[in-house]
Amino acid sequence: MIKVKINGQEQNWDGDPDLPLLWxxxxxxxxxxxxxxxxxxxxxxxxVIIDKQAVRACIxxxxxxxxxxxxxxxxxxxxxDHPVQKxxxxxxxxxxxxxxxxxxxxxxxxxxxxxxxxxxxIREAMAGNICRCGCYQRIENAVHLASTGV
Amino acid sequence: xxxxxxxxxxxxxERHLKVENVSRRSILKGLGIAGGFALAAPVMSRPAFAAYxxxxxxxxxxxxxxxxxxxSIAPDGIVxxxxxxxxxxxxxxxxxxLIVAEEMEADxxxxxxxxxxxxxxxxxxxxxxxxxxxxxxxxxxxxxxxSARSMLEAAAAKRWGVPATEVKARNHEVVHAASGRKLGxxxxxxxxAKESVPGIEGLKLKDPKDFRYLGKGQIGIVDLRDITVxxxxxxxxxxxxxMKYAVIARPPVTGGKVKSFDATEAMKVSGVEKVLxxxxxxxxxxxxxxxxxxxxxxxxxxxxxxxDALKIVWDDGANGKYDSVAYRAxxxxxxxxxxxxxxxxGDADAALKSADMVITGEYYVPHLAHVxxxxxxxxxxxxxxxxxxxxxxxxxxxxxxxxAKTLGIPEANVTVNVTLLGGGFGRKSKCxxxxxxxxxxxxxxxxVKVQWTREDDVRNGFLHTVSLERIEAGLDKSGxxxxxxxxxxxxTIASTFAAGAKHEAPFELGMGLIDNPFEIANLxxxxxxxxxxxxxxxFRAVSNIPRAFAVQxxxxxxxxxxxxxxxxxxxxxxxxxxxxNLSSVKDPWNYGExxxxxxxxxxxxxKVVELVADKGGWGRSVxxxxxxxxxxxxxxxxxxxTIVEVAIDGKGKLTVxxxxxxxxxxxYVNPERIExxxxxxxxxxLSLAKYGEITFKDGKVQQGNFDDFPVIxxxxxxxxxxxxxxxxxxxTPPSGVGEPGVPPFAPALINAIFAATGKRIRSLPxxxxxxx
Ligand code: FES
Ligand code: FES
Numbered sequence: 006m007i008k009v010k011i012n013g014q015e016q017n018w019d020g021d022p023d024l025p026l027l028w029x030x031x032x033x034x035x036x037x038x039x040x041x042x043x044x045x046x047x048x049x050x051x052x053v054i055i056d057k058q059a060v061r062a063c064i065x066x067x068x069x070x071x072x073x074x075x076x077x078x079x080x081x082x083x084x085x086d087h088p089v090q091k092x093x094x095x096x097x098x099x100x101x102x103x104x105x106x107x108x109x110x111x112x113x114x115x116x117x118x119x120x121x122x123x124x125x126x127i128r129e130a131m132a133g134n135i136c137r138c139g140c141y142q143r144i145e146n147a148v149h150l151a152s153t154g155v
Numbered sequence: 156x157x158x159x160x161x162x163x164x165x166x167x168x169e170r171h172l173k174v175e176n177v178s179r180r181s182i183l184k185g186l187g188i189a190g191g192f193a194l195a196a197p198v199m200s201r202p203a204f205a206a207y208x209x210x211x212x213x214x215x216x217x218x219x220x221x222x223x224x225x226x227s228i229a230p231d232g233i234v235x236x237x238x239x240x241x242x243x244x245x246x247x248x249x250x251x252x253l254i255v256a257e258e259m260e261a262d263x264x265x266x267x268x269x270x271x272x273x274x275x276x277x278x279x280x281x282x283x284x285x286x287x288x289x290x291x292x293x294x295x296x297x298x299x300x301x302s303a304r305s306m307l308e309a310a311a312a313k314r315w316g317v318p319a320t321e322v323k324a325r326n327h328e329v330v331h332a333a334s335g336r337k338l339g340x341x342x343x344x345x346x347x348a349k350e351s352v353p354g355i356e357g358l359k360l361k362d363p364k365d366f367r368y369l370g371k372g373q374i375g376i377v378d379l380r381d382i383t384v385x386x387x388x389x390x391x392x393x394x395x396x397x398m399k400y401a402v403i404a405r406p407p408v409t410g411g412k413v414k415s416f417d418a419t420e421a422m423k424v425s426g427v428e429k430v431l432x433x434x435x436x437x438x439x440x441x442x443x444x445x446x447x448x449x450x451x452x453x454x455x456x457x458x459x460x461x462x463d464a465l466k467i468v469w470d471d472g473a474n475g476k477y478d479s480v481a482y483r484a485x486x487x488x489x490x491x492x493x494x495x496x497x498x499x500x501g502d503a504d505a506a507l508k509s510a511d512m513v514i515t516g517e518y519y520v521p522h523l524a525h526v527x528x529x530x531x532x533x534x535x536x537x538x539x540x541x542x543x544x545x546x547x548x549x550x551x552x553x554x555x556x557x558x559a560k561t562l563g564i565p566e567a568n569v570t571v572n573v574t575l576l577g578g579g580f581g582r583k584s585k586c587x588x589x590x591x592x593x594x595x596x597x598x599x600x601x602x603v604k605v606q607w608t609r610e611d612d613v614r615n616g617f618l619h620t621v622s623l624e625r626i627e628a629g630l631d632k633s634g635x636x637x638x639x640x641x642x643x644x645x646x647t648i649a650s651t652f653a654a655g656a657k658h659e660a661p662f663e664l665g666m667g668l669i670d671n672p673f674e675i676a677n678l679x680x681x682x683x684x685x686x687x688x689x690x691x692x693x694f695r696a697v698s699n700i701p702r703a704f705a706v707q708x709x710x711x712x713x714x715x716x717x718x719x720x721x722x723x724x725x726x727x728x729x730x731x732x733x734x735x736n737l738s739s740v741k742d743p744w745n746y747g748e749x750x751x752x753x754x755x756x757x758x759x760x761x762k763v764v765e766l767v768a769d770k771g772g773w774g775r776s777v778x779x780x781x782x783x784x785x786x787x788x789x790x791x792x793x794x795x796x797t798i799v800e801v802a803i804d805g806k807g808k809l810t811v812x813x814x815x816x817x818x819x820x821x822x823y824v825n826p827e828r829i830e831x832x833x834x835x836x837x838x839x840x841l842s843l844a845k846y847g848e849i850t851f852k853d854g855k856v857q858q859g860n861f862d863d864f865p866v867i868x869x870x871x872x873x874x875x876x877x878x879x880x881x882x883x884x885x886x887t888p889p890s891g892v893g894e895p896g897v898p899p900f901a902p903a904l905i906n907a908i909f910a911a912t913g914k915r916i917r918s919l920p921x922x923x924x925x926x927x
Contacts, residue, residue: 028454079385101527101529
C-alpha cells in the first residue's frame with residue numbers, strides 16, 4: 006500500500022507502484038483536469054506541480070511522489086482564481102482548451118520560480134507545452150499579465 | 156473580452172480586436188423542461204428560408220428552424236439554448252447560441268448552453284466540418300431567436316390586453332412603453348410556450364445596428380472558466396461506474412490483420428484483466444475500425460503496459476510495400492504526363508509551346524497527421540439492444556448512424572453524447588474510435604473507454620493525402636502569363652470509401668485547382684491517377700494546403716523570373732474585378748454552396764491582398780537575413796491573404812518575427828474567435844511547413860509521437876500575428892473561418908524564405924533544407 010498526497014489529501018494506492026502518476030490521477034483518483042497528450046514528456050498536457058516544480062505526470066510513477074506534495078489543476082487555487090487562471094480568462098486564451106490545464110500549471114510553476122519573467126523567458130519556459138490549436142501568443146501574454154498583476 | 160489595462164506590454168495586443176473600420180451597420184443539467192417550460196406550440200412544418208441561399212439544405216437532414224427544439228426558458232428566467240454542433244476550439248458552442256440570444260433579446264449572462272446529442276432529424280445537420288457552422292446557421296439561428304422573441308411578445312401583449320405591435324422584447328424582458336409595464340422572460344415562459352410558432356415569412360429580424368453581441372467580440376467562450384479550472388469535460392474525462400479501460404494494438408499496415416497473438420506476458424501485468432481480439436473491417440470501409448487486439452484493464456496505464464507486453468504476428472496484406480520514397484517518384488512521374496482534364500479554357504498546350512518563357516514548378520506536400528491534443532477516445536455502454544456513447548466526435552449524427560449499423564440496432568436505440576473535443580482538425584469526423592468502444596462494451600457487458608495513445612493516433616489515423624502539384628506557366632515577351640497548366644496528383648479521400656478510387660473527388664478538385672481565380676486566357680487543370688495505400692482523410696483545409704502552396708509559390712517564381720514585385724504579380728494574375736466564370740467545369744463544387752450566393756469574387760480576393768499589404772507593411776525594409784512573403788487563397792468561400800516575415804540566421808535557423816493576415820469571411824459573429832482561429836492557423840501552417848511529414852516504409856508509418864512528428868512550440872512560434880477582418884457589406888453571406896487561415900501560410904513563408912535567402916523550397920517540409 007502506497008500513500009500519496011494530492012492537493013493536500015492523502016490517497017491510498019494498492020496497485021502497481023510503477024503506474025504513471027497521470028493515470029493514477031485520472032483513472033483512479035478521478036482528477037481528470039490533468040490530461041494525456043503523449044505519455045513521453047513531450048507535450049506538457051499532464052503537467053502538475055510537485056514541491057513547487059512543474060513535473061510531467063506521465064513519466065512520474067506513483068511511488069516517486071510518496072512523501073511529496075502533488076498539486077493538480079484542481080488544487081491550484083481554492084476558487085480557481087490563481088492569477089494565472091484569471092489572466093487566462095481575461096485574455097480568452099483557450100481554443101479547444103485541452104492543453105490549457107497543463108499550460109496553466111507550467112505558467113504557475115514558472116511564476117513561483119521567477120515572478121517577473123521576460124517574454125523570452127516565458128517563451129523558453131513554456132516551450133515544453135504543446136498547444137496544437139496554436140494559442141501561444143495568448144499564453145505568452147497571459148503569463149506575462151499574471152506576472153504583472155491582473 | 157476584457158480590454159487590457161496596459162496593452163503595450165503584450166505582444167500583438169496593441170491592435171487586438173481592432174476590426175477594420177466597421178462601416179456598415181456552465182451547462183444546465185437538463186433542458187430546463189423539468190421545472191421550466193420548453194417553448195411548445197402546435198407542430199408545423201417550417202421550410203428552410205434564407206435571405207441568401209446556402210448549401211445547408213443539401214446537407215443530410217438540412218436545417219431545423221424551430222425555437223421549441225433550441226430554446227427553453229425556466230421560471231427563474233434562465234434561458235437555455237441548444238448548441239447542436241461540435242466544439243473543437245472554434246468557439247461554435249458559444250457563437251451559435253449567441254446568435255439566438257441576440258435575436259431573442261436574451262441577456263447573455265442569463266443564458267446557459269446545452270449540448271445536443273446526436274440527432275439530426277431533430278436538430279438538423281450536425282456534421283461539424285468544412286468550416287460550415289456559421290455560414291449555414293447564422294440565418295437559421297437568427298430566425299429561431301426571432302421566433303422565440305415574437306412568442307414572448309405575443310404572450311406579454313395578451314397578458315396586458317394590448318396589441319402585440321405595442322410591446323417589445325428588450326434585454327430579457329418584454330416592455331410596454333406606453334404604460335411602462337414590464338415582464339421578465341421567466342414570468343412569460345409558460346404563456347409564451349402556448350403561443351404558436353410564427354411563420355418564417357413574417358418574422359422580423361433585428362436591424363444589425365441594434366446588435367448587442369453579433370460582430371462585437373466581447374464575449375468569452377462558454378467553457379472558458381471550466382477549462383481554466385480543469386472541469387471542462389472532454390471525451391477522455393468521462394468516467395462511469397464499473398467502466399473498463401481499453402487500449403488496442405491495431406494492424407501497423409492499413410488493411411492488415413492479426414495472424415496470431417500471445418497474451419501470456421500481457422496478462423501478468425498488474426491491473427490487466429483481459430486480452431481479446433477485436434473485429435476489423437477490410438480496407439476500405441469508410442470509418443469502420445481496423446481491428447486488432449484489445450487489452451482491458453482497471454486503468455489506462457495498466458492497459459498500455461499490458462499492450463506493450465503483447466506478442467502479435469500480423470498479416471500485412473496488400474499495402475505492406477507502401478514506401479514514401481518510391482511513392483513520391485511515382486507521383487512525379489504521373490504529374491509529368493497528361494491526366495484527366497478537369498478544367499479547360501483556351502488551349503494551354505499550344506500556348507505553352509508558343510510561349511517566350513515557360514516556368515515549371517513541382518511542389519510536394521507529404522502525408523500529415525492531425526495530432527489533435529486529445530487523441531481519439533470514446534466511452535460506450537451497451538446494454539441489450541441499447542447503446543450510449545460519450546465521445547469527442549465532429550459528427551454526432553454520423554456516429555449514431557454508424558454505431559447503430561455496426562451493432563445492428565435501430566438508430567433510435569443509440570444515444571451519442573458529444574463531449575468537448577480536445578481538437579478535431581478533421582480527424583474526429585471519423586468515428587472509428589466510438590465504434591471500437593461500442594463493440595468492446597457489447598463484448599464485455601460493461602462500459603468501456605477506448606483510449607488511443609499518441610502513437611496510435613499518428614500510426615493508425617486517416618492521414619492528410621500526399622501530393623505532387625506541377626504547374627507550368629507560359630509567358631509572352633512582355634512577361635504576361637498567357638498559359639497555365641496545373642496537374643494535381645494525390646490519393647483521394649474517396650479511396651477511404653470505395654476500393655480503387657484513383658481520381659480526386661469534386662470536393663478535392665474544388666479546393667484550389669478547378670477554382671483557380673486567375674485571369675489567364677489558356678488555362679488547364681488535370682488530375683492524373685494515384686492509388687491510395689493508407690486511409691486518407693480530411694485534414695484542416697484539406698487539398699487547399701498543397702494547392703495554395705503550389706499556386707502561390709508559382710506566382711512568386713514568376714515575379715522573380717520577370718523581376719516584378721510579388722504582390723503586384725499576384726494582383727496582375729488575379730486580374731480584373733469580376734465573378735470567375737466556371738462554366739467549363741463539370742462540377743465546380745464550390746464548397747457545397749450555390750454559386751449565386753458564393754461566387755468567386757476577384758474584387759474580394761484583391762481587397763484582402765491590398766488590405767494585408769497596407770496593414771502588414773508590404774515592401775517595408777527588413778533587417779539582413781529577413782524577408783517578406785505574401786500569399787492569398789480563397790477557401791471555404793472565404794478570402795484570406797497572409798504576409799509572413801521570416802528571419803534566417805547564419806546557420807539556417809528560421810524564426811518568424813511577424814505574421815499579418817487579412818480575412819474576408821462575410822458577415823461574422825464573434826471577431827475575437829476569428830482572430831484566435833487565424834492565430835492558430837498560422838501556427839498550424841508553420842508546423843506543417845517546417846516539420847510536417849509522415850512517411851511509410853514497408854507499409855508502416857515511421858513516426859509515432861511529438862519527437863519524430865514535431866509541431867511548433869512556443870519558443871519558435873511567430874512573435875506576433877496580426878489579424879485584419881474585412882467589414883462585410885450589408886448583405887454579404889457568412890463564410891468559413893476554421894480552416895481558411897491555414898492554406899496561405901506555407902506559401903507566404905516559403906516566399907519569404909526566398910526573399911531572405913534566394914532559396915526556393917518546393918518540397919515540404921522545410922526540414923534541414925535551409926541548413927545546407
Ligand atoms: S502526456 Fe505527459 S508530457 Fe505529454
Ligand atoms: S487549446 Fe487546443 S491544444 Fe491548446
